Amino acid sequence: MTLSPGIGVRHGTRDDNEPASDASVVKDSWETPDVFAVLFDRYAGDIHRYVARRLGVDAADDLMAETFVIAFQQRRRYDLSQAQARPWLYGIATNLVGRHRRAEARRLRAMSRAVSLASSGESEGGEPMEDRVAERVSAERSSGVLAGALAKLPARHRDVLLLVAWGDLDYAETAESLGIPIGTVRSRLHRARAQLRKTVGAQDVPSAAALQKEHDHG
Amino acid sequence: MDDLTELREWEAGNLQLTPQARAAARARLFRAIDHEARQGTRGRLSRRLVLRGAFVGAATAAAAGIAVAVTRDGDSASTPNLTTLSAAQILQKAADASRADHSRLPIPRDDQYFYTKTYIERTPLKGGRTRTWTDESWMSVDGSKPSLRHEYGKVHHDPPLGKHEVRWPPTVYAKLKKLPTDPDELLETLRHGQQSTPQTDQGAFFDACLLMQGPRVMPPGLQAAAFEALADIPRVRVDRDDVDILGRPGVGVSYPGIDFTFLFDRDTYVYLGMRLKGCTTKLVNGQWRDTNPYFETKGLQQIAVVDGIGRRP
Numbered sequence: 001m002t003l004s005p006g007i008g009v010r011h012g013t014r015d016d017n018e019p020a021s022d023a024s025v026v027k028d029s030w031e032t033p034d035v036f037a038v039l040f041d042r043y044a045g046d047i048h049r050y051v052a053r054r055l056g057v058d059a060a061d062d063l064m065a066e067t068f069v070i071a072f073q074q075r076r077r078y079d080l081s082q083a084q085a086r087p088w089l090y091g092i093a094t095n096l097v098g099r100h101r102r103a104e105a106r107r108l109r110a111m112s113r114a115v116s117l118a119s120s121g122e123s124e125g126g127e128p129m130e131d132r133v134a135e136r137v138s139a140e141r142s143s144g145v146l147a148g149a150l151a152k153l154p155a156r157h158r159d160v161l162l163l164v165a166w167g168d169l170d171y172a173e174t175a176e177s178l179g180i181p182i183g184t185v186r187s188r189l190h191r192a193r194a195q196l197r198k199t200v201g202a203q204d205v206p207s208a209a210a211l212q213k214e215h216d217h218g
Numbered sequence: 219m220d221d222l223t224e225l226r227e228w229e230a231g232n233l234q235l236t237p238q239a240r241a242a243a244r245a246r247l248f249r250a251i252d253h254e255a256r257q258g259t260r261g262r263l264s265r266r267l268v269l270r271g272a273f274v275g276a277a278t279a280a281a282a283g284i285a286v287a288v289t290r291d292g293d294s295a296s297t298p299n300l301t302t303l304s305a306a307q308i309l310q311k312a313a314d315a316s317r318a319d320h321s322r323l324p325i326p327r328d329d330q331y332f333y334t335k336t337y338i339e340r341t342p343l344k345g346g347r348t349r350t351w352t353d354e355s356w357m358s359v360d361g362s363k364p365s366l367r368h369e370y371g372k373v374h375h376d377p378p379l380g381k382h383e384v385r386w387p388p389t390v391y392a393k394l395k396k397l398p399t400d401p402d403e404l405l406e407t408l409r410h411g412q413q414s415t416p417q418t419d420q421g422a423f424f425d426a427c428l429l430m431q432g433p434r435v436m437p438p439g440l441q442a443a444a445f446e447a448l449a450d451i452p453r454v455r456v457d458r459d460d461v462d463i464l465g466r467p468g469v470g471v472s473y474p475g476i477d478f479t480f481l482f483d484r485d486t487y488v489y490l491g492m493r494l495k496g497c498t499t500k501l502v503n504g505q506w507r508d509t510n511p512y513f514e515t516k517g518l519q520q521i522a523v524v525d526g527i528g529r530r531p
Contacts, residue, residue, distance in 0.1 A: 033251045034248075037251075057234065061239040064235070068243065164222070165226050
């Protein structure tokens with residue numbers, strides 16, 4: 001009886017207790033395409049979260065699916081010397097996000113504006129607010145400042161920054177995912193962070209966590 | 219706290235990947251896998267299968283069980299090992315569960331009707347808005363009386379079966395009892411069906427799924443045999459982590475090159491619904507042409523045996 005393989009099936013002589021590396025999953029999928037779903041099961045959540053943070057959850061539903069379809073179609077071009085497929089998948093996802101630059105910028109600006117409005121509303125009351133409300137408003141304002149700062153970054157700097165911050169990739173992985181030299185990653189990240197600090201600093205808004213810290217220490 | 223840490227901890231709104239979105243994305247990946255398999259092996263599904271599937275699916279998607287409206291959590295943590303089982307093993311589990319489950323609809327009389335209520339969502343692949351319907355149908359059990367179906371919001375009156383017409387797979391309980399409950403024999407029967415020549419594997423796959431889809435009340439052992447027969451068909455694919463359109467966790471059963479996925483409840487293996495890729499057809503210069511491809515999902519909400527058209531459980 002010939003049957004399609006179960007998802008998660010392993011081939012060859014690997015130790016059954018040791019999960020197959022991403023590279024070997026990709027290689028196995030050359031002959032047995034279904035096996036590629038193992039990568040989906042491993043990383044769908046990560047990729048979705050990364051895209052959702054950049055474009056919102058609706059776009060992430062679509063782009064995460066698209067990421068894995070493209071990865072599957074391009075799996076024969078995968079560099080098998082790279083044991084981990086995360087950088088490759090994040091690279092594909094980032095390219096897809098790149099097709100929605102305007103949407104991303106609109107989203108960030110809208111978040112920034114929404115918080116500005118909330119902040120101005122807060123000061124009009126003139127009444128002392130409950131600590132919890134103050135904290136929430138501060139956190140929202142901090143989010144708004146961050147969103148505004150991200151919106152102002154050049155796209156190529158934002159990609160590097162967010163792959164490191166939200167994709168949790170190291171410099172080498174970021175370089176691999178974007179197909180750029182590691183030195184370029186360093187310089188773009190440096191510039192992005194400098195601009196971020198400058199913009200956030202100019203707003204002079206303490207972060208929610210910092211406020212909490214101050215509160216804790218009385 | 220430095221700027222990078224602050225950025226890492228910044229969460230903007232609800233970013234949750236829902237089980238439905240996850241299942242839809244997974245299904246999209248499998249469609250890409252199917253597509254590649256089709257490119258390499260064969261052409262499109264035969265028109266006969268497409269039309270038959272579309273008709274049966276649209277007219278009366280239904281189940282061989284009783285409790286299809288049950289919704290449970292999408293958590294698969296209780297049965298983590300299933301994800302590493304082969305298709306054959308999962309189908310064997312389905313057969314075992316089916317044998318152990320005795321909660322069936324009452325055996326219908328031939329003069330009664332199968333009532334079904336189905337939720338449908340259709341998304342055009344070339345863009346356009348997603349449309350939804352909740353269809354109901356009343357299907358004469360033995361086909362001797364007219365049937366009524368609400369299909370995509372339109373009402374259709376189907377005349378009784380003609381003198382030389384038969385339904386395949388049958389819906390009359392007495393006829394179903396005559397089908398073999400041995401999987402090998404059932405597969406042989408499904409391969410021949412109403413054909414003079416044996417069907418291909420994909421035809422047998424399709425008929426095995428239609429048998430379980432219903433609407434019909436399966437005699438003991440028949441559904442189990444159908445699952446085991448499916449396990450004997452080469453290349454049948456099983457997706458353990460599927461979710462139907464109504465959010466119910468299910469097992470998706472499909473076959474490379476066929477644009478239908480049949481979904482069964484993850485625990486009881488009762489039929490839940492289906493996904494399909496289809497297209498509307500138009501008569502152009504005397505020939506039927508495929509236009510407007512779409513992706514469609516159906517979720518069976520209710521099935522019952524009733525005494526007449528218009529009656530509801």
